[in-house]
Amino acid sequence: MTTRLWCDSRFELHVAGPMHPESPGRLAAIRSVLDRAPIAGTTVEVPRHATREELLAVHREAHVDHVLSLQGRSAQLDPDTAMSPGSADAALLAAGAAVDATVAVLEGRAANAFALVRPPGHHAEADQAMGFCLFNNVAVAAEAARRHGAERVLVLDWDVHHGNGTQHVFEARRDVLFCSSHQFPYYPGTGAPDETGVGEGTGYTVNVALPGGRTDADYGAVFHDVFLPIARAHRPDVVLVSAGFDPHRADPIGGMNVTERGFAAMTSVMKQLADEVCRGRLVLLLEGGYDLDALGQSVHACVEVLAGRRRDEFPDGASPEARAAIAATRAALGNVWSART
Numbered sequence: 390m391t392t393r394l395w396c397d398s399r400f401e402l403h404v405a406g407p408m409h410p411e412s413p414g415r416l417a418a419i420r421s422v423l424d425r426a427p428i429a430g431t432t433v434e435v436p437r438h439a440t441r442e443e444l445l446a447v448h449r450e451a452h453v454d455h456v457l458s459l460q461g462r463s464a465q466l467d468p469d470t471a472m473s474p475g476s477a478d479a480a481l482l483a484a485g486a487a488v489d490a491t492v493a494v495l496e497g498r499a500a501n502a503f504a505l506v507r508p509p510g511h512h513a514e515a516d517q518a519m520g521f522c523l524f525n526n527v528a529v530a531a532e533a534a535r536r537h538g539a540e541r542v543l544v545l546d547w548d549v550h551h552g553n554g555t556q557h558v559f560e561a562r563r564d565v566l567f568c569s570s571h572q573f574p575y576y577p578g579t580g581a582p583d584e585t586g587v588g589e590g591t592g593y594t595v596n597v598a599l600p601g602g603r604t605d606a607d608y609g610a611v612f613h614d615v616f617l618p619i620a621r622a623h624r625p626d627v628v629l630v631s632a633g634f635d636p637h638r639a640d641p642i643g644g645m646n647v648t649e650r651g652f653a654a655m656t657s658v659m660k661q662l663a664d665e666v667c668r669g670r671l672v673l674l675l676e677g678g679y680d681l682d683a684l685g686q687s688v689h690a691c692v693e694v695l696a697g698r699r700r701d702e703f704p705d706g707a708s709p710e711a712r713a714a715i716a717a718t719r720a721a722l723g724n725v726w727s728a729r730t
């Protein structure tokens with residue numbers, strides 16, 4: 390079985406504006422690295438538009454209709470989020486690719502998958518576009534997974550920004566566990582450690598709020614001490630990753646200090662987790678990442694891990710700042726997971 394990549398030049402039809410960091414060049418950079426150094430055991434798939442029904446599993450009808458009404462036009466949706474004539478098509482393809490990647494993995498037609506899409510999705514709320522995002526691709530994929538028989542889903546978000554939209558969609562539920570590491574306080578302002586879910590979903594939202602400057606070793610501590618034990622206890626049927634590369638040390642927006650090796654280590658431990666709990670069913674979805682060279686190299690490293698060509702470990706030496714953030718998250722979760730981790 391192969392690692393399937395959803396990658397298509399039509400994602401470059403979405404133009405958020407001149408000098409906007411979320412540029413078509415991001416995917417061009419990724420495609421160029423993958424073309425220059427092809428990875429054996431991978432295939433490239435052609436995305437299709439998400440259906441209305443797939444989008445409505447997450448989004449309000451008014452939001453879907455609003456985005457679709459702007460097909461072929463330009464519009465400013467919020468101070469950071471704009472549409473060009475090709476944006477609605479790209480957003481439909483991004484959500485469709487997220488669903489197809491997830492279903493291919495669930496049905497055993499792919500060993501694992503990476504949906505290399507834009508616009509990104511994790512800031513999009515049920516009823517509005519936000520923070521460069523039109524539709525919440527990972528949330529749409531998680532709902533599709535549930536409809537395709539996955540009883541429990543893990544969404545892990547390592548983008549430097551908190552995935553507010555994803556959290557809000559699932560925060561009152563236990564079937565979709567949401568784990569996020571992010572710079573805090575930072576855009577969008579949510580993601581404090583005491584945001585642990587709502588009602589019966591309490592404990593199923595896990596936020597590790599990190600100060601800027603965190604390293605590969607710090608992320609290693611977050612994954613090994615928080616995410617992995619909770620994820621093993623949840624026993625997901627599929628693992629979805631909001632893979633943002635803006636924690637990279639070269640990123641012009643994020644303030645973290647992560648390297649390509651760090652992202653490869655994150656992918657390695659998620660692959661190992663998926664092998665342990667759900668027959669390797671792992672899907673990465675592209676979120677942020679704004680230094681073109683760092684983005685291309687980091688994605689390439691992660692695809693090599695998915696294809697079984699490399700496996701990385703986190704270095705030792707987590708900082709006191711990371712240890713404090715981990716302790717705050719564990720304290721906020723109280724005994725929700727402690728009996729099982």
Ligand SMILES: [Zn+2]
Nearest residue numbers: 548549550677
């Ligand atoms: Zn981001």
